[in-house]
Every structure is written in structure tokens, then in C-alpha cells.
Amino acid sequence: MTKTIDVALIGGGIMSATLGALLHRLEPTWTIEVFERLPHLGMESSGPWNNAGTGHAALCELNYMPEGPDGSMSAAKAVDINEQFQLSRQLWSSFVEDGTLPDPKGFISPTPHMTLVWGDDNVDYLRRRWELLKDEPLFAGIEYSEDAEVIRSWTPALIPGRKKSQRIAATRSTDGTDVDFGALTRMLFASLVKQGAAGVHTNTSVTGLKRLDDGTWRVKLRHEVGQNRGEVNARFVFVGGGGGALKLLQQSRIPEAKGFAGFPITGAFLRTDNPEVVARHNAKVYGKASVGAPPMSVPHLDTRVVDGEASLLFGPYAGFSPKYLKTGTYLDMFETIKPHNLYPMIRAGLANLDLVGYLAGEVFATREQRMEALREFMPNAKDEDWRLITAGQRVQVMKKDPEKGGILQFGTEVVTGADGTIAGLLGASPGASTAVHVMLTIFERCFPERLPQWRDTITQLIPSYGTKLNADAEAARESLARTARTLRLVEGASAELEPSAATAATV
Template sequence: MSNKEKKTDVILIGAGVMSATLGSLLKALAPEWEIKVFEKLANAGEESSNEWNNAGTGHAALCELNYTSEKPDGSIDISKAIKINEQFQLSMQFWSYLVNSNLIRNPQDFIMPIPHMSLVQGEENVVFLKNRFKALSKNPLFQGMEFSDDPEKLIEWLPLIMEGRTLNEPIAATKIDSGTDVNFGALTRMLFDHLKNENVEINYKHSVKDIKRTSDGLWEVKVHDINSGKIECHTAKFVFIGAGGASLPILQKTGIPESKHIGGFPVSGLFLVCNNPEVIEQHHAKVYGKAKVGAPPMSVPHLDTRYIDNKKSLLFGPFAGFSPKFLKTGSNLDLIGSVKPNNVMTMLAAGAKEMALTKYLIQQVLLSNEKRIEELREFIPNAKSEDWDIVVAGQRVQVIKDTDAGKGTLQFGTEVVSAADGSIAALLGASPGASTAVHVMLEVLEKCFPQHMFEWEPKIKEMIPSFGVSLEANPELFLEIHSSTAKTLGLSTKELSYS
């Protein structure tokens, strides 16, 4: 055992897309800072960021119905959709900067253009979708969106979904061609290759065992080298915990007040993957439906064209499941181990309030393969069970915390928890997650390095031109940025114009 302390400026825990993004931003803004990364697994992007562990949707609120809620008067609140779209634009700008600067190459290996569509059935849902379309299409961020409830047009848009369908109730869809499929696993690996070239020390097979504050205000991270068995102690001025589901247990070890009264509830996922090339070729879109009553937003059913390892695939899901693990490679003791005296009442309150979610998860766990195929047939009426295999997706830990809405409130989203002095931060939560990584990491910079933001701002604006600017309020700037990023990233979308 070695207790020799090794000092550095920044420690990143976890080698996922969040740490990769923060590390890349910091290397651009403060190239002289020394950065170390510790990852429990053998490679980067192996958990939540891995291409098989997420839906690969570039979340820009183009098709996700849960980002547009219906008000009591029937009008549609699009404020969340605007916010998420603008956040995704930040990611696109940063990726474009990295490509233009030759810091990462071959964008087609991680991002591809794909139409994003919403599909609903039933008179009430069709009215909702039409109202949603009217509200969004007035906004410059959603230019190019089309709506149709004409079966002939839907056959043209969605041949696989419409084939064999008995039209005994109204059906409608929206379509926008500027959507994307993003391979976050490939992107993460590219970013870590870039960081390695920038002399960032990346330590794989290193598991964080403890983290505590030292008397001189630094953070001491105790790390287990899995290969050698040695325990190492590293100290840093700033620590970022971006370890996916494991972020909560690591955050709890810090003992900071902000880590109290926060719990986590793990939800696992499964996808059906098509193994028939003829079926795969009949569909070209990401098609999102409506979540079932009681289902978490991450369980919105969708039929996705995906590009993984430069090969076209077709996935349907996700089907939710339950595992007490916080990571796919975690322990069955993760959930019980995360319950502490300071959050036990928060966790119990959530359990009492979320009976619908509990019931939904139980039903999902008990689904047979044939029942899953039946759900698939709501999208593809002629689906054959022999054409589809099951793939286990990633674990997501939904945040539970005390809020103004009450004790033990389940949070659906991505959340940064940081110490009051900005010396440590952790990322918790799930969707939209990786799609908004740049926005979230800019939030980390603003929270944790306020003293540097003035000097960093020119470089940030060079990398991300819309930083601090509303694209919705500046449609000409949006069009300019949209055109530029689409060209750099190889996204041949329709030319937009503002009128």
C-alpha cells in the first residue's frame, strides 16, 4: 500500500462523455492545468455513454413529446422544448469547433442526420400533436417541421409502421429532417484520445474508494489500482464526479452539506434489436410515441434507426426494469448502500409518492418476450418475433430530493450538485444527459470557477458562439450557426430561412 500523495490541479472521476467534455473545455481554457482521470473500467465510455447503453438520440426536443406539456386550456407549453433545443445547439457548436480545429476527426463516426418524428393514435392525441406542431413551427428553432394525419402521407414517411395497419382510429405524425443520431460512445472515445494528446493522465482500472477534504482545503481521492492492488492517494484543487450511477455514492463520501437529503432510484433498460436487414432498410427515422401512464420519461417508446460501428441498426424500446445496481457493472448492494441517516426519510417519502412508477416497473419486469413483441407491434403491426433480439441497455439513477414540491420528489433530468466553494461538483440524473453535456459542463464552470469566467469568456465564445445568447430571440444567429455546424459535422439538412 502506497500512501504517497500525488498533487494535481483537476481530478475527473469517470471516463464518460461528461468528464470527456469538461476535460476538453478545461484544456482549451486553461491548457497549463494538470488533469488526471480515474475510471474503474478498462476503457472510456463503457457505461452510460456506451452506444448500446443509451438511445443515441440527439435530444433537441424535435420529437420527444414529454418536453411539451398541455396546459389546462389546451394550449401547449413549449418552454422546456426551447430550452433543451438551445442546449443541444451548444453541444453541436462545441463538436464543430473540435472538428474544425482538427482536435477530433471524422464526425460521421459519431453523428449522422436522421429524421425525428412523433407518432400518436387516437383523436385526443392527434389534437394534442397538431396543437404542439402549431406551437413549435412558429418558433425559428423548429423550422422545417411537418405535420400529417393523412394515411397516404404517413405511408410515404413511415412505410414499415404503416404496413398492415388497420386504421380504426385517427393517427398522425410530425416529421423534421434536422434530427440526429449520436454515437456517444464513439464521441467519448474520440474526446479521450484528444485529452491523451493534450497530456491528460488517464488511469483506467482505477476505482475510487474514498474522498475527503484535507486541512489545506484540497480534496484527497483514495484510488485502488485494480491491476496492481495498490492504494494511491491523489490530491487536487478541484474534483468532478462524472461516474454515471456511481456519482451519488461517491458524492456521499465527500460529506459536503449539498450531498445530504439526496437519494437515487435505479432504473434499468432493455431494447429490442432487429436482426433482419430487410426490415432495417424499410425504416429511416427516430419515431417517438407517448409514455404510458405512470411510466418515467426515460421509458417513452421509440423506434430508432441507429448507426453503430458505421452499420445501420433498428432498435425499439426501452423496456424498463429494476436492478439494485447503480451501474451495469455495479453491485447488488448499491441501492441499500446509498441509504443514509440523512436521506432515509427522503427515500421513504418517494416510495410512498411513486406507487404508479413502482407498479409500472413491476409490470415491466414481468413482461415476457412475446409481450414485448406485442408492444413492438403497436409500432410495427407485422413484426415477427424471430426478427428481434433483446439487448440490455444501461442503468440510470433517477435523483430523489426534497424540493418545494415536497419531500422525496423524483427528479427527471440532469442535475449538477456542487460545494458552496466550487471545489467539487457531481453530475446526477438521466435524460437528456449526454446530448446537453456541453451546457451542463458550462454550468459546472460557472458554478465552480466564477473567478475565471471573465477571462475565459472570449475563448468560450470562440468555441461556442451562442454562449450566453438566446438563439430563439436571435433567429438570424441561429440560422448562421445551424448552417455552419451542419456543414462541419456532415449533416446534409434542408436549408432553413427566416422570414
């Protein structure tokens, strides 16, 4: 007889880990099983070298405040992204306080978030952006300067070698973070396994999903070592397998997945571990995207902390591969083309020919061209210090649109079945940074009848749940300060950890 479980989590990344950790708190008797195709958890998009590790809070990312044709701007999207990241900070802090997460230094580091632009028009834009944000409570303390010496004091590597005649401007927020989502994923799953709350099955692919007459889902499995097959029935299925989610959602045959398609974009970064170079730059510095470039390809020069060691990354350099996963196959994209999504794909493609041209230029870019892009940020960068690494695949969502026929959407799309027994994620950035917000959205759609009884526990873990921090300056200030102390984002914070967390940190 096939075993029936309460929750099947497909994909061993940060999304599944976050959902599993939350569901265990809310329903500790539920049985949870995790199925990951690769030998280890958090190896695909969550892996530390497959992303830039930015804790996306819109402190430095210009694509969350685009300029309209008339020059107008709104802070609404930036504030919304920041609100979502605060939910993640609060949950992580609660997990540190109760010992679920060990020493937070293992997955999060304080890293200033900066924006750097050059040229009169861009400087004017950045100044106006700063003026809109500086009085928003969640952006309190954001700094602006056009003075090269001030910018040098923020991070020295940006100024030497730059022409004095070049007009530049920068903003800086010291509330920024660098996050190792791979380490965080493994910590959350390790806690679940230690408590006997979840079974984790690596080297296990999900090959099919089928709705049964009793309302459960038949999850078909294949072990990658030996090719043995199996199956399990689940009352709720979460499809969080990154780029692999689209194919499985299509197999589920839920109407809500129709019309969706994916456009894969390859990422690459220049990386240096030279301690002399790394020591001269401590920030995540974002610039402005090239014309036609997707938001995920906004150039940025990042401090990256993995396993306690700092490196620098610059990029991402975009490219194209039909793979939906870094470890996928060249058939991935073609296998998801269906009659119901072909027209939206064509319409989205025709509307984004500038993106196609941009990707073509990126694919054939030489190393010298890539280094020149880096030198726009770090003028004195030396070729011998940097090497090119391949990052993770990002699958941008294409979907039906009643007016345009099809659109290319940059962001994270939550797809849920009408009866609330299945949910999945499509898309890319801001992705991992807003994992908690995504899970709360899934709760609202899939478990509305349980939310009233869950609300108190959720609020204990995430104090701002159901409210807007940015609407209350004092609440925003207190939340930022508390989470900074608990996550050890400020000096001397370790002594202020709750006893259980301090004990966990020494294990």
C-alpha cells in the same frame, strides 16, 4: 509524497471527456487526470448500446411538452432543451474544424426525428403541439401529417399492417441526429492524451474522497487488477461516474449532497440488424408514454448507427435492479441510504406508486407483450428478427422538497460544493446530449472568478454562449446550417470542412 494535480475527472464517460476538453482549452497548463473503473472508456451510460443515441433536442420527445389538466401546453421547456443541444452541436463543430475530432461520421449521423401517435385525443394533442412549435426558429421546418401515405413516405415501416380505421398523426424534423456518445468520448480523450493534456487511468476505482486542510481533495484509488492502492490530491474534482456519483458525493461530506437519493431503473431494448428491416426505417420515432411510466421509458423506434453500421432499436423496456451501474453490485442502492435521505425517499415513493406498478408490469412482461408494444409502431414486425438486449442503468434523482418532503426528479442534477472545488452529476435524460450546457453551468458555479477571462475562448468555441438562439431567427438558421455542414449532416458537406479537420478525417 502524494502528487497534487489540478483536476481529477472521476468516470471515463462523455461528461468527463467534455469537461476535460473544455478545461484544456481554457487552462492549457492545468494537469488533468482521468480515473475509470472499467478496462475501457465510455463503456457505461455513454456506451452506444447502453442508450438510444438520441441527440435530445425536443424535436420528437413529448415529455418536454406535457399537457396540463386544463389541456394547456407551453413550448418553453422544449425550446430550452433544444438550446442546450445547440451548444453541444457548436462545440463539436468547432472541434471538428480545428482537428480535435476526426471525421464526424464516426460519432454523429443525420437521422430524422419523428413523433407518432394514434387515437383522437393524442392526435389532437400532437397537432396542438406542432402548432406551438412550428414558428419557433429552432424548430423551423417541422412537419405534421395525419395522412398515412405521407407518413409512409417519411419512413415506410410504420404503416403496412396498420388498420385503416385507426386515426394516426406524426411530426417530422429532418434536423434530428443519432449520436454515438461512446465513440465521441473516446475521440475527445484520445485528443487530450495525444496533446499530453491528460493522463487516463483505466481499471482504476476511486474509493474515497476527503477534503484536506489546504483546500485540496485526497482522492483514494484502487487498481482493479492486483488491487494495488494509491492516492492523488486534486485542486478540483469532478464526479462524473454515472450512477456511482451519488456514493462518492456522499463520501465527500459536502452539505449540498445531503437529501439526495437515487432510484435505479433498468433498461432493455429489442434490437434488429436484419438489413431488409433496417432499410425500411430511417428515423427516431417517439410515441407517448404509458400512464405512470417515467419519461425515460417513452417508447421509441430508433435508427441506430454504431461503427458505420445501422441497426434498429425499440424500447426501452423498464425494470428494476438495485444496481446503480450496469457493472455495479446489488448493494449499490442500499449503501447510499442515509438518515438524511431516507424521509425524502419514502415521500417520493408514496407519491409515485403508479411508477411502482408500471415497473412491476414491465419486470414480468413476456416476450410476446414486448413484441406487441413494438407492433404498435411497426405492425408487421416479425418475432424472429428481434432480440432483447440490456441497456444501461438509469438512476433517477430523489431529493428533499420543502412542500412535499421528497420528490422524484426526471432530469440531470448538478451538485456543486459551496467553495467550487467539487462538482458532480446525478440523474439521467437528457444527460449526454446536454453535456456542454452542464459544463458551462459548472463553470458558472465553480469558476466564477475565471469566467471573464475565459469568455472569449468559450465564445469562439460556442458562438451562441450567453445568448438565446431561438430569440433570433437568423442566428438560429445560420447556426443550424453551419453545424450541419461541419458535422457532415448534409450531403456534400465534407468538402466544406476546414483544412485541419479534413486532414484529421483522413488519418
